Amino acid sequence: MDFEQELKRALGRQQPPAGFAQRVMARVERRRPSPASYRIGPRWAQWAVAASLIVASATGTSWYRQRQERARAEEARQQILLAMRVTAEKIGHVQQTIKRISLEEN
């Protein structure tokens, strides 16, 4: 029974001491970080990081475009060579046929 009484007394509702809420809020205000404390490193370093990101992004985009252009050029080159191959083959065929026929007639 003593234990139950002890428990009730320990868990019973108690009024906080006067000014408790104000003291808590005052401490919270003191510990709230200033906007400057959010910064990672000095301001010049932040600008350097931002500039690096912009340069890296621009370089990457340029590289990607150059690579695409190179691939397009290579495809065009292959197509040109194929077209020339077909053309040369047919012209050669005409020339050979004409020569063969002329030789046969002679």
Place this chain on the structure above:
Amino acid sequence: MRTFTLLVCLASFGLAQQLDLKFLDHLAGKTDEVVTLTLGEDLLKLGAGLIVADKDPDSRKVKDAIGGLRQILVRSYKFKQDGEYSPADVDKIYAQLKGPGWSQVLEAREKKGRTTIHMRTSQNAAGGMVIVSAEPRELTVVAITGSIDMEKLGQLGGNFGIPEVKDAKKPAAKQEEEDLL
């Protein structure tokens, strides 16, 4: 073996645009061996840039040959059997080459095949060239737009694994003698 090849080379500005070869598209469904190329001026310049960079002498000849070209159009169909396309298809192409300025400058007619070269002149210069070669199992159309140098194009013979035109019946020594001349 019966082969039927059709080749058309056009070499004057706007020539390839005027040549309508869309009616040949239905042939693509009849064979797996199809070459369809349409190279405009921009792609020709783009590809020529890489060809110029090639140190291979054959590539240089190609670069010289395509120097004045504005468009290349290729339609080539190789079939496994005869009769996959009708003579009317060929006639439609020839019909487009009967316009003013056109003239057939070469024809190689074989038992089952026919190859012709048409040219279109403009202002005393060779403005266009059309080669039509027709064989039973092959139908090929090549249209080249722009100023074409036949001499340079002819120099492509011997490239791409294509044998140069030589008189087969002549003795090798005589042929070499002629080559030197």
